Amino acid sequence: MPAGRDSSTAVPGVVIPDWELPPGVRAAVSTRWLPGVSPSPFEAGNLGARCGDELENVAANRAVLRRGLDLPSEPVWLRQVHGVDVFDAAAPGVAGRDPHADPVADASYSRDSGIVCAVQTADCLPLLICSGDGTEIAAVHAGWRGLAAGVIEATLARFSAPPAQLRVWLGPAIAAASYEVGEDVRAAFLSAHPHAAAAFTETRPGHWLCDLYELARQRLRAAGVHSVSGGGFDTFTDERFYSHRRARPTGRFVSLIWRESRDIDYAGNGTADRALAARVRASRLTFPRLLGREFSRLPLTVQTLHLAGGTHRYQGEVDIRRNRNPLARLCGFATNLPPAMSAAPLAVEIAAAPEGERWRRDFGGYPMQSRLWRKAGRLCERLGLVTFAFALSVEEGALCWRVQKVSALGLPLPARWFRGVYAREYENAGRYCFEVAAALPLAGELVHYRGWLAVDTSSGAGDALPRVDQRHEPDLEGADSGRRDGDYDTDGGSDGD
Template identity: 65%
Template sequence: MTTAGGLVHRAGGLLIPAWELPPGVRAAVTTRRLAGVSPSPFDSGNLGSRCGDAPANVVANRVVLRHTLALPSEPVWLRQVHGVAVHSVAQQGNPDGDHHDDPVADAAYTNRPGLVCLVQTADCLPLLICSDDGREVAAVHAGWRGLAAGVIEATLARFEAPAAQLRVWLGPAIGPASYEVGEEVRAAFVAHDATAHRAFSETRPGHWLCDLYELARQRLAAVGVDAVSGGGFDTFTDPRFYSHRRSRPTGRFASLIWIEPLASAQPAQHTARPTALAAHRRATRLMFPRLLGSAFAKLPRTVQALHLRRGLQTFQGAATIRRGSHWLARLCGRVTGLPPAMQDAPLCVEITATPRREHWLRNFDGHRMGSAMWKRKGRLCERLGLVTFHFRLSVQNAALVWTVDRVRALGLPLPASWFSGVKAREFERDGRYCFEVAAALPLAGELVHYSGWLDADPAWVENEWPDQPLADEARDDYDSSDDYDSERHGNADSGDGGGDGGD
């Protein structure tokens, strides 16, 4: 039996299918209004990592999704290729993983409570499937290519329950009045089943309006599934949803389904955490998360904690410093304001962070060394005394590595080869934030080597997210080509120039 389906609105940009589900099975659909951080044209709840949005934004939006829906685990994010592969979800997704490692599939199936099946779309048809007994669920991404190739049939074949004991919900897709296709699309379906011609209406020679919902119902009926609901949406005309045909580039919304863990199979509380989410939104716009993108999530929690706090923060710790003895090394040390040699000296670091710049003031047992940082063309720039360094940031072996790319003194460029011995690293050891900085020059030898630790609390990343109002909130989206160096300090340092298809 086919019934008309709908969506029930929830807070935070979520929709819940009006679909009769077995006890313990949950389903949801996100919208563009998910309380995310993505700017136009992805505003604001984009969950797609391959559509052009900044990776850091996608990571933040996915955190919002987990919190808003109180998901039992990290969803498994698929690399969808308009094929028929079905990924069996046997363990939760990795929130710190690289999206290049996502399973290549267009459907996800599981019979394990607590694991989440999810597909992303922006005009293609999402299907959510569950068995009558609530022991099996699946999510399917069905563009016309996957639909014609048999992605629905491939997914149903994974179920132990027979087709007559399955329930299917057809989610938001482009509607038949908006989806014009060429003759090759119609031919692909009619060649499989002559009755598919009922899903096409000719608009002009060689062009047809295509009804994805009708095609899906035909495929489902052919294998014995008659409990089908949903349908009747049009992502092209409905502003709640992303539409690849309406706007390019655009984001992706998600349709997801899961079986609650046995201990918590009760009505889900779809509640947002507005204070926490607002704080996360602002934090992910800071310089280090934006420069590192999705790689930021691979850092240890203590390192993340140091770089996610806005406003003025103070960190206490200790440092050991070794200084070079060559006269040129001593001269360079005075020019850059390096601290003297000391052993296990008390260290206090004050960091004032906004999306446009950061000021670091280090106090090595009374010796103060300050620096200003800003981002420019994908690099982190830091001024120490009369010298400005341009660093490329990377994550290597769970450490944040600073590599010198360019150097200027009094606005004049210096050979980068001179500074190959300048290295910095932030990492975690025994649950504590640690750092190591080494600087050497070809003629002067070692300038300085200092290492130590700070009391960056890793629990803050997961639990606190303090909400701090800042005066420059309106400037959060300042472009990554920020010309802070020359704009604020009169430095002549100008810097150098340095989709998938619709779902």
């Protein structure tokens, strides 16, 4: 690795930039040697979802990265198109989404803690930017097209801090000695910036060696940025990094920057948000009671939603997929599932008390409601004619629901029929996100929907939590009035608990 440019970290397959960062800001770059699962030619550590690797492999590799770096949230993965759009990771909506639901942009910006800005590259230049006080961060994907079009300038324009107070690190990219381009590339720069000629060295008629690092430094200097470090890499010759020119197909490595999250320390120590930690300890609500200390491992938006006592309303967006199989439609009718829709408005009202919760959802004009309570260490939910008992767990920063027992009209059903039913709550780009899927034998997929809700983590909603004296605590285990006491004594099948 370039001397004085970066240094190794205890996390395998990751390097840490040799970059003076403000307190609370962290940065990292992955390599091909990240201990992932991708086969050749992706060589284990691929983090790109659009380069030919199986999506299951990419998801597993991204989980390795999150664990290894103890990231506060899922990185803001972008669909990069060599343009100049900058995604504001704090924005409530995502425009121009592709089928993977990734924002279409070539840079991401944030001023919120706990959000991880990231760009994927394999020869193009990644830039990491932060303000001198550490309150603003950004990650930029700058290939030659993006550089010429002004992606750096577009990103700098998002910062409230003046350019002179910004710090920039130039990450691993292809070096000039390995990057020969045609006259069209050189002309794209010189047409607007004649001084860009210094970044090109002629090799043969109509062909030039192109120095992306120099082009970026020129743009930064012209914008008034003085603190620029990094550079000196060559992804083409450095086998730690993926290189599109060296091998095709190939994977993508990622450059990340984030502000450390106000992670909740259950004891209320260190840098934890003590007020929120205290609310977790004091809460008598359904989800904190079921998860106990595990609740503190959830992202801030997920915690906030489940700590809000009383009635709260949230707005967001949802995509719903439905199976038209007649049996699937019948099952959907029994559970009052909404129809298929795309980018539909979603409104959710949650009324939460120690006895349980009532969720009222409006999927683009189609209502669906359910009741939730806890019993025998499980989350119970009645949806239409069917009642589910879920086991809750916190996995990779997400709240996971998995079916344990099911009954319809009080009659138990085999749990093995419902292995395809699950739900996840997680955080992405600083927003509360969810995914729900239900599939049954013979009927196939009943429904698969995912979306997001705007959850204000600064609203202090948890302050309204009902306080219950533990000496006189009501029987929460059987709190759903009208529910049969024996609903979940057996699962009706051979699977057991």
